Amino acid sequence: MQKYILAIDQGTTSTRAILFDKDSNMIAVAQKELENYYPQPGWVEQNANDIWASTVGVMIEAVAKAGIREEQIASIGITNQRETSVVWDKQSGQPISFAIVWQSRQSDAYCVQLKQEGKEAWIREKTGLLLDPYFSASKLRFLLDHVEGAQQRAENGELLFGTMDSWLLWKLTKGKCHMTDVSNASRTMLMNLHTLDYDDELLKLWNIPRCMLPEIRDTSEVYGMCSGLFDVDIPIASLVGDQQAALFGQTCFAAGNVKNTYGTGCFLLMNTKEHIIHSQNGLLTSVGWRIGKKTDYVLEGSVFVAGAAIQWLRDGLQILKKSSESEERALAVDDSAGVYVVPSFTGLGAPYWKPKVKGAMFGLTRGTKQEHIIRATLEALAYQTNDVLNAMKEDSGLEIKRLQVDGGASLNNYLLQFQSDITQASVIRSTISETTALGAAYLAGLAVGYWKDQEEICSHFQASHEFVPNMEASQREELLTGWKRAIHAVMQF
Numbered sequence: 001m002q003k004y005i006l007a008i009d010q011g012t013t014s015t016r017a018i019l020f021d022k023d024s025n026m027i028a029v030a031q032k033e034l035e036n037y038y039p040q041p042g043w044v045e046q047n048a049n050d051i052w053a054s055t056v057g058v059m060i061e062a063v064a065k066a067g068i069r070e071e072q073i074a075s076i077g078i079t080n081q082r083e084t085s086v087v088w089d090k091q092s093g094q095p096i097s098f099a100i101v102w103q104s105r106q107s108d109a110y111c112v113q114l115k116q117e118g119k120e121a122w123i124r125e126k127t128g129l130l131l132d133p134y135f136s137a138s139k140l141r142f143l144l145d146h147v148e149g150a151q152q153r154a155e156n157g158e159l160l161f162g163t164m165d166s167w168l169l170w171k172l173t174k175g176k177c178h179m180t181d182v183s184n185a186s187r188t189m190l191m192n193l194h195t196l197d198y199d200d201e202l203l204k205l206w207n208i209p210r211c212m213l214p215e216i217r218d219t220s221e222v223y224g225m226c227s228g229l230f231d232v233d234i235p236i237a238s239l240v241g242d243q244q245a246a247l248f249g250q251t252c253f254a255a256g257n258v259k260n261t262y263g264t265g266c267f268l269l270m271n272t273k274e275h276i277i278h279s280q281n282g283l284l285t286s287v288g289w290r291i292g293k294k295t296d297y298v299l300e301g302s303v304f305v306a307g308a309a310i311q312w313l314r315d316g317l318q319i320l321k322k323s324s325e326s327e328e329r330a331l332a333v334d335d336s337a338g339v340y341v342v343p344s345f346t347g348l349g350a351p352y353w354k355p356k357v358k359g360a361m362f363g364l365t366r367g368t369k370q371e372h373i374i375r376a377t378l379e380a381l382a383y384q385t386n387d388v389l390n391a392m393k394e395d396s397g398l399e400i401k402r403l404q405v406d407g408g409a410s411l412n413n414y415l416l417q418f419q420s421d422i423t424q425a426s427v428i429r430s431t432i433s434e435t436t437a438l439g440a441a442y443l444a445g446l447a448v449g450y451w452k453d454q455e456e457i458c459s460h461f462q463a464s465h466e467f468v469p470n471m472e473a474s475q476r477e478e479l480l481t482g483w484k485r486a487i488h489a490v491m492q493f
């Protein structure tokens with residue numbers, strides 16, 4: 001009987017379920033959009049019940065679309081938007097409030113206070129993370145402080161905390177499994193990177209009762225059975241943060257392998273194997289995955305606005321009808337005519353971490369056309385990626401000769417060629433666009449023997465296109481000098 005792996009990709013804007021076969025082909029895809037709520041400026045929330053409902057919906061739809069029998073599903077993998085936090089009642093299974101999304105800044109005051117108390121370096125050494133409301137700890141603190149009676153109920157063992165992997169696992173196993181994996185736990189700011197367990201000093205600092213936290217497990221193992229949804233019980237065999245899943249899906253298994261996902265923002269991850277590298281250049285250190293007690297760590301740099309800048313050209317400036325049109329419009333001019341766009345609309349992320357910086361455009365003349373601005377905006381995605389790659393090279397001491405890419409904006413050939421030219425590295429786009437779901441599928445398949453090992457998985461990787469550097473060194477230097485001046489200028493403004 002032909003078998004398949006069902007991957008759930010629970011993202012910020014949608015939930016997807018994808019069935020893969022043994023050759024990594026996508027057999028069926030189902031997707032449901034999700035509502036984000038913005039109750040106050042800078043706050044972003046989601047309804048965890050909607051996330052659960054969307055997950056059930058896409059799982060059933062994907063299996064129906066594929067026309068397979070449920071017993072043909074060898075295992076289920078879950079990958080998820082990371083850091084987004086929810087607390088629920090153990091008895092009723094109801095969330096005590098909306099989930100706080102990773103982008104939300106509502107718990108910033110806790111981080112500011114801890115910075116003032118001089119705790120940043122100490123937290124960084126333990127967790128590899130910067131003191132920022134991006135991570136789960138301050139979000140959980142916020143929930144326990146703002147929902148009446150929550151702290152006491154948590155201490156009594158009545159409430160449970162989870163990121164979306166834990167929430168979905170708990171729901172799919174009908175409350176039997178309250179677990180997470182090391183990759184997700186490494187983004188909570190409660191786990192110690194060295195021990196891979198919750199850190200008592202951090203729990204004390206944030207005043208979080210350990211009993212409400214999910215058990216930390218491997219990234220690829222059978223945690224429990226999905227029961228009640230289908231006629232047969234199906235093992236759930238991977239939990240993994242979405243950026244780490246993409247790294248796995250891109251088969252970046254060796255030290256120094258790097259992937260970049262060009263979505264709304266850009267997420268760059270480098271596999272550093274067993275080495276915990278503490279960045280001197282504004283990057284984060286997290287766990288990639290742990291399989292059979294072997295842990296791979298990663299260095300990570302996030303660019304907050306990437307594809308979102310193209311959306312701004314489309315919806316804000318209205319100089320594009322569709323994002324995909326940006327390629328031909330950029331190619332309609334010979335160059336960007338000295339225009340630089342710095343799309344730091346929500347501050348600058350890695351490697352600068354300047355949350356208050358605004359965006360800017362430089363080098364405008366009477367002859368500047370829409371096409372120059374479009375081209376310069378695409379180039380900004382490549383310059384920002386290049387800045388993170390330089391930080392990665394410096395921190396790891398490794399050369400980066402190859403960058404594997406995915407995400408919506410990676411369909412833009414002009415962008416990828418320019419990336420290759422500026423970075424002087426091969427830029428490789430895989431034939432499989434859904435690398436995040438594929439990574440979760442690989443991890444779930446490995447756990448049940450569907451695929452034998454990483455070597456077998458590597459043999460599935462196929463580049464759809466490879467972009468190689470093709471720019472004079474002098475031109476490259478000149479362009480990079482202009483970008484540095486532009487970045488410097490926005491930070492001074």
Ligand SMILES: Nc1ncnc2c1ncn2[C@@H]1O[C@H](COP(=O)(O)OP(=O)(O)O)[C@@H](O)[C@H]1O
Pocket residue numbers: 011013262263264265306307308309310311323324325326327407408409410411412
């Ligand atoms: N051909 C393209 N050129 C440039 N940007 C694009 C192109 N296609 C999509 N995008 C951008 O990519 C983003 C969507 O990518 P996606 O990976 O779906 O993002 P996310 O997972 O963050 O929602 C959008 O911001 C869109 O503007």
Ligand SMILES: O=P(O)(O)OC[C@H](O)CO
Pocket residue numbers: 010011012013080081082083102241242243263264
């Ligand atoms: O939902 P995505 O794909 O934008 O990913 C969100 C990241 O995991 C946040 O850290």
